[in-house]
Amino acid sequence: MDTSRRRVLQLLGLSAAALSAPPVFNALAKEAHEPAAAPQIGPSKEALTAKQWAMVIDTPKFKSEKDVEPLVEACHKIHNVPHWDEKRWEIKWLWATHYEHAFTGTVSRRFVAEEVQHRPFLVLCNHCENPPCVRACPTKATFKRPEDGIVMMDFHRCIGCRFCMAACPFGARSFNYRDPRPALKYTNKQFPTRMKGVVEKCSFCVERLAEGKMPACVEASEGKLTFGDLFDEKSKVRELIKTHYTIRRKVNLGTEPAVYYIV
Amino acid sequence: MNDKKLIVTGLVIFLIIVLFPFWYNRGRAVPPPEVKLTEQAKAAKECVLSKDYMRSEHMQLLDLWRESVVREADRIYTNPKGKQFVMSLSNTCLDCHSNKADFCDKCHNYASVRPYCWDCHIDNPKENS
Ligand code: SF4
Ligand code: SF4
Ligand code: SF4
Numbered sequence: 001m002d003t004s005r006r007r008v009l010q011l012l013g014l015s016a017a018a019l020s021a022p023p024v025f026n027a028l029a030k031e032a033h034e035p036a037a038a039p040q041i042g043p044s045k046e047a048l049t050a051k052q053w054a055m056v057i058d059t060p061k062f063k064s065e066k067d068v069e070p071l072v073e074a075c076h077k078i079h080n081v082p083h084w085d086e087k088r089w090e091i092k093w094l095w096a097t098h099y100e101h102a103f104t105g106t107v108s109r110r111f112v113a114e115e116v117q118h119r120p121f122l123v124l125c126n127h128c129e130n131p132p133c134v135r136a137c138p139t140k141a142t143f144k145r146p147e148d149g150i151v152m153m154d155f156h157r158c159i160g161c162r163f164c165m166a167a168c169p170f171g172a173r174s175f176n177y178r179d180p181r182p183a184l185k186y187t188n189k190q191f192p193t194r195m196k197g198v199v200e201k202c203s204f205c206v207e208r209l210a211e212g213k214m215p216a217c218v219e220a221s222e223g224k225l226t227f228g229d230l231f232d233e234k235s236k237v238r239e240l241i242k243t244h245y246t247i248r249r250k251v252n253l254g255t256e257p258a259v260y261y262i263v
Numbered sequence: 264m265n266d267k268k269l270i271v272t273g274l275v276i277f278l279i280i281v282l283f284p285f286w287y288n289r290g291r292a293v294p295p296p297e298v299k300l301t302e303q304a305k306a307a308k309e310c311v312l313s314k315d316y317m318r319s320e321h322m323q324l325l326d327l328w329r330e331s332v333v334r335e336a337d338r339i340y341t342n343p344k345g346k347q348f349v350m351s352l353s354n355t356c357l358d359c360h361s362n363k364a365d366f367c368d369k370c371h372n373y374a375s376v377r378p379y380c381w382d383c384h385i386d387n388p389k390e391n392s
Binding site: 037038039040041042043044045047143145147148152154155156187189190191192193194195206210 | 312327329331333334335336337338339340341342343345349350353354379382383384385
């Protein structure tokens with residue numbers, strides 16, 4: 001029928017017009033909303049940045065436990081790391097160990113220079129370039145920050161499954177078997193504590209880097225530790241690695257630790 | 264239908280039990296919570312966003328802040344008025360609102376919500392009230 005064909009064509013025309021309308025409406029609506037500025041989110045201006053943060057530890061400068069203690073203290077104090085006398089509940093971000101334990105599988109352990117055998121070796125999370133803990137974490141509570149290579153933990157998200165602890169070959173992670181608050185020697189109110197059932201480890205002091213400060217242990221070390229960008233050829237850490245013989249922990253496993261030891 | 268009596272009695276008992284809370288609380292209005300502001304909060308006049316938004320949606324803002332700080336390495340929030348804040352529950356929010364019992368707890372208890380922020384974030388960072 002004629003009328004019906006005409007009607008169909010009319011409808012088609014109208015639909016086409018309607019389809020082209022939304023962009024016009026959107027543009028109008030946008031203009032109406034423009035004056036109220038949207039909130040902005042960004043990094044702080046003083047933040048220190050790098051492509052891959054790394055640390056160089058000048059181990060000959062550490063003679064005894066006495067040289068290590070202030071550094072561990074500085075870290076554990078500002079990060080509210082609890083101190084348990086009971087060994088199995090122990091939480092540690094930074095601690096000292098023996099040469100043969102630090103470098104299992106990397107160095108010959110048969111006969112070792114006496115001085116080296118007695119030297120304390122500081123160990124902490126290596127912020128590996130290829131971190132197995134990140135791959136093991138089912139919730140992405142542990143992740144490698146693409147901005148600066150720091151292996152971070154989102155404590156809010158950790159379910160305490162401890163897969164990351166099994167995956168980390170360096171024992172860098174600790175699990176809170178109990179509520180950590182009663183075991184705090186000092187409380188830094190500027191930094192949160194953790195709760196029972198959460199894993200924790202060294203964070204390369206992200207909260208300090210964001211304020212333009214060096215990590216607390218580096219600051220307390222009086223030059224024994226050096227911190228900088230591994231991927232920047234002119235950085236202090238690269239300079240040290242170029243001019244000194246350095247080793248890393250368990251390189252045979254391919255995690256590419258970012259903590260280098262001058263021996 | 265020999266069980267009619269039994270069924271009706273059962274139904275009546277069931278209804279009484281189910282409706283008991285309504286009957287028990289009838290006519291009793293729980294007064295809405297009254298939060299107290301610290302001197303610091305009063306002096307600041309306005310929070311990060313408007314009072315109404317903060318009252319109903321502060322958890323959304325906190326969630327956004329958490330995500331930005333922990334995962335994106337962004338720490339500075341500029342509100343629509345151009346004022347800047349460090350996105351930190353411990354050091355920004357709880358610095359001003361350092362009276363948990365008179366502020367946070369008031370509404371949380373009224374609404375019967377138990378957020379676990381304080382399991383980790385230490386209440387009252389500056390010890391003023
Ligand atoms: S040292 Fe362990 S916890 Fe740290 S990044 Fe490497 S695998 Fe992960
Ligand atoms: S314990 Fe936490 S961080 Fe570790 S794998 Fe499980 S969820 Fe991830
Ligand atoms: S870098 Fe920071 S978190 Fe890591 S051991 Fe040093 S002080 Fe502790």
